[in-house]
Amino acid sequence: MYKYDEIDQQIVDERVAQYRDQTRRYLAGELSEDEFRPLRLQNGLYIQRQAPMLRIAVPYGMLSSKQLRKLGDIASKYDKGYGHFSTRQNLQLNWPKLEDVPDILAELATVEMHAIQTSGNCIRNITTDQFAGTAPDEIVDPRAMAEIMRQWSTFHPEFALLPRKFKIAVSGTQDDRAVVQMHDIGMEFYLDKNNKIAIKVWVGGGLGRTPILGSVIREHLEWQHALTYCEAIVRVYNLHGRRDNAYKARIKILVKALGIEEFKRQVEAEWAHLKDAPNTITETELARVSKHFDAMPYEALPAHDASFDTAIASNLAFAAWAKRSLHAHKISGYRAVTLSLKPHGSAPGDATTEQMHVVANLAEKYSFGELRVSHEQNLILADVKLSDLFAVWEKARANGLATPNIGLLTDIICCPGGDFCSLANAKSIPIAVAIQQQFDNLDYLHDIGDIELNISGCMNACGHHHIGHIGILGVDKDGSEWYQVTIGGSQGNQASIGSVIGPSFSAEEMPNVVQKLIEVYIKERTDEERFIDTARRLGVAPFKAHVYADKNAAKDEVAA
Amino acid sequence: MSNLIINNAVANDEWTLVKLPASQIAERKQAGKVVLFKLTGENTVTDEQIAGTVIPATGKIIVPLSVFITRKAEFQARIASNEIGVWIDTHEVLESLIENQADLNVLPIIAVHVERFADGRIFSLGALLRTRYDFKNELRAFGDVLRDQLFFLKRSGFTSYLIRADRSAEDALASLKDFTKPYQGAVDNPNPVFKRYNRAV
Numbered sequence: 104m105y106k107y108d109e110i111d112q113q114i115v116d117e118r119v120a121q122y123r124d125q126t127r128r129y130l131a132g133e134l135s136e137d138e139f140r141p142l143r144l145q146n147g148l149y150i151q152r153q154a155p156m157l158r159i160a161v162p163y164g165m166l167s168s169k170q171l172r173k174l175g176d177i178a179s180k181y182d183k184g185y186g187h188f189s190t191r192q193n194l195q196l197n198w199p200k201l202e203d204v205p206d207i208l209a210e211l212a213t214v215e216m217h218a219i220q221t222s223g224n225c226i227r228n229i230t231t232d233q234f235a236g237t238a239p240d241e242i243v244d245p246r247a248m249a250e251i252m253r254q255w256s257t258f259h260p261e262f263a264l265l266p267r268k269f270k271i272a273v274s275g276t277q278d279d280r281a282v283v284q285m286h287d288i289g290m291e292f293y294l295d296k297n298n299k300i301a302i303k304v305w306v307g308g309g310l311g312r313t314p315i316l317g318s319v320i321r322e323h324l325e326w327q328h329a330l331t332y333c334e335a336i337v338r339v340y341n342l343h344g345r346r347d348n349a350y351k352a353r354i355k356i357l358v359k360a361l362g363i364e365e366f367k368r369q370v371e372a373e374w375a376h377l378k379d380a381p382n383t384i385t386e387t388e389l390a391r392v393s394k395h396f397d398a399m400p401y402e403a404l405p406a407h408d409a410s411f412d413t414a415i416a417s418n419l420a421f422a423a424w425a426k427r428s429l430h431a432h433k434i435s436g437y438r439a440v441t442l443s444l445k446p447h448g449s450a451p452g453d454a455t456t457e458q459m460h461v462v463a464n465l466a467e468k469y470s471f472g473e474l475r476v477s478h479e480q481n482l483i484l485a486d487v488k489l490s491d492l493f494a495v496w497e498k499a500r501a502n503g504l505a506t507p508n509i510g511l512l513t514d515i516i517c518c519p520g521g522d523f524c525s526l527a528n529a530k531s532i533p534i535a536v537a538i539q540q541q542f543d544n545l546d547y548l549h550d551i552g553d554i555e556l557n558i559s560g561c562m563n564a565c566g567h568h569h570i571g572h573i574g575i576l577g578v579d580k581d582g583s584e585w586y587q588v589t590i591g592g593s594q595g596n597q598a599s600i601g602s603v604i605g606p607s608f609s610a611e612e613m614p615n616v617v618q619k620l621i622e623v624y625i626k627e628r629t630d631e632e633r634f635i636d637t638a639r640r641l642g643v644a645p646f647k648a649h650v651y652a653d654k655n656a657a658k659d660e661v662a663a
Numbered sequence: 664m665s666n667l668i669i670n671n672a673v674a675n676d677e678w679t680l681v682k683l684p685a686s687q688i689a690e691r692k693q694a695g696k697v698v699l700f701k702l703t704g705e706n707t708v709t710d711e712q713i714a715g716t717v718i719p720a721t722g723k724i725i726v727p728l729s730v731f732i733t734r735k736a737e738f739q740a741r742i743a744s745n746e747i748g749v750w751i752d753t754h755e756v757l758e759s760l761i762e763n764q765a766d767l768n769v770l771p772i773i774a775v776h777v778e779r780f781a782d783g784r785i786f787s788l789g790a791l792l793r794t795r796y797d798f799k800n801e802l803r804a805f806g807d808v809l810r811d812q813l814f815f816l817k818r819s820g821f822t823s824y825l826i827r828a829d830r831s832a833e834d835a836l837a838s839l840k841d842f843t844k845p846y847q848g849a850v851d852n853p854n855p856v857f858k859r860y861n862r863a864v
């Protein structure tokens with residue numbers, strides 16, 4: 104992974120000093136609440152219901168063992184001994200003290216980490232596929248470009264105070280796992296007909312209260328121009344995006360107001376001036392950064408390992424875990440492993456200090472000292488030998504990290520919601536927990552098969568509910584908490600936004616609602632169909648009919 | 664004590680700001696220009712305001728863009744003697760200045776007014792004035808200008824900063840040096856870090 108040189112280190116060190124002084128001025132009353140807000144937000148510090156929340160950047164989801172160990176230490180020293188991995192691949196601490204944040208940042212800087220631009224109206228952490236560099240369907244490893252873009256976007260002076268937050272995702276695989284169409288800018292790397300790295304650029308996608316899939320603004324962009332082209336897009340947005348209404352301020356609203364053709368015309372006109380400017384990426388720079396992502400020193404291994412095969416054949420629990428948690432690898436004899444942060448009955452994405460230490464050690468011992476955070480809020484060991492998998496599983500299982508539910512109904516994506524977040528309409532964690540408890544039967548979960556259930560506590564959609572096969576959104580009705588349900592949303596190449604099935608439900612009703620949706624699927628599915636396929640084929644109607652049958656019956660009774 | 668920083672030091676202000684008389688019409692300056700002008704055709708400054716703006720007879724003055732455009736004939740002699748600067752609000756369209764004044768370098772100063780700290784349009788305006796329209800003279804930020812914008816303003820091509828009256832310009836100076844080696848090329852140094860240094864692995 105990318106290692107800092109003195110220049111990178113100096114920037115994070117100077118950032119610590121700058122933020123320390125901003126905090127000092129705020130505490131001394133030299134900065135008002137309103138003036139401090141954009142400054143602390145640019146640094147990932149929110150003021151939440153209980154306490155501040157600090158979001159620490161995990162650039163494109165990559166961590167070293169050393170970094171994760173430090174995150175664990177920070178969670179125990181400055182927080183309550185746990186952290187929350189978010190759908191943006193970052194780590195959130197829910198209980199730090201405002202006065203401690205400069206010290207936390209100083210500790211982070213010692214392991215080449217920071218909280219720069221993890222919130223606020225600026226270019227946020229760039230996200231990508233958690234299997235970058237190891238996935239067999241990968242065409243271009245996007246991490247070097249993601250790092251070059253991270254550096255470019257860090258304290259970019261022109262884009263320090265945009266109309267609204269700005270999220271960029273990059274991917275380089277056939278099957279998109281970075282949800283590029285759901286970002287302000289999505290970049291899909293591919294090899295063009297001359298076998299050169301090129302980029303398909305999407306713009307104006309996003310979730311939130313107006314979910315929209317991005318539009319293609321350019322089919323073919325040579326990689327050298329990635330930065331200047333982004334500058335053209337963000338400049339048009341910075342100048343013209345709405346600033347009078349936070350709900351209409353994302354780039355997607357501007358793209359929609361102008362139409363993609365007109366927006367593209369303006370961007371291209373701007374780019375005509377910026378193309379080939381000094382921010383054009385050089386071969387040397389790409390080569391320099393790519394070196395940091397060179398292939399690991401893999402061993403030459405056969406495609407099969409006898410001890411692994413025996414363990415699968417003789418140990419049902421291991422086999423069940425392996426079936427869900429292992430992912431194909433470019434290199435023979437290796438697998439990527441997802442460690443589940445979704446044990447039934449606790450907040451999805453949370454990890455304790457001890458768990459962070461365990462994963463750091465596992466990565467060090469079995470996966471070249473590196474790991475990744477997925478946007479599904481799990482942790483990934485990307486390079487494990489087949490012969491080591493049993494040992495990894497035993498250790499993971501002993502520490503609550505081996506629930507064999509990856510990609511299943513209880514692998515719920517869930518935002519912090521009303522328990523922590525001051526923007527929430529409703530709680531989301533208790534809903535996730537209740538659903539996990541309702542479906543706490545592994546055979547049944549495996550029978551239901553691949554499905555994605557996403558929960559957000561409000562329309563900001565941090566839990567990506569629109570693209571869940573089942574999406575749950577917390578809504579506020581006359582001051583009480585209700586939940587709106589969508590089905591048919593999806594990430595990936597066939598990305599789609601779910602449709603609302605009908606009036607919302609109370610928290611108590613939710614496990615049963617999910618149960619009923621699953622019942623329809625089980626009854627109607629063909630042999631090969633996943634939930635999403637059946638939902639697409641049949642549409643909302645049969646699901647709606649079954650879910651609301653009791654409710655309607657109850658109403659009829661009252662009426663009668 | 665002046666609250667003006669020019670380059671890297673507190674300096675005296677030689678310029679007088681000419682303001683428009685207050686308008687009765689509610690303004691919607693925070694909308695993007697596209698939304699404001701191209702879609703609704705609205706204007707933000709009325710003819711009465713422009714006509715009613717009082718221009719001091721002597722001295723160096725900075726006049727609002729709308730006044731500069733509409734009453735340009737009145738300023739010709741004073742432009743020649745370097746007494747006229749223009750100020751632009753962040754919601755105004757730069758092209759309307761260029762259409763009326765092709766060579767910006769007859770203006771010794773352009774000042775950009777930022778009403779709210781969080782309004783980052785000022786940075787793009789600075790970058791465009793410097794790189795697209797080749798403006799070489801003093802570029803000033805005024806309005807809700809606080810020290811934590813200074814580094815970004817400087818990198819976007821600004822050379823002077825009128826710090827908000829209730830804050831100390833002296834204290835703000837330090838923030839011009841927040842970062843020693845920024846990553847990306849910008850107006851003050853177009854070369855990104857990978858072209859400025861040899862960053863061998």
Ligand code: SF4
Nearest residue numbers: 518524527560561565
């Ligand atoms: S979706 Fe809403 S409730 Fe959930 S974390 Fe985001 S802002 Fe908070």
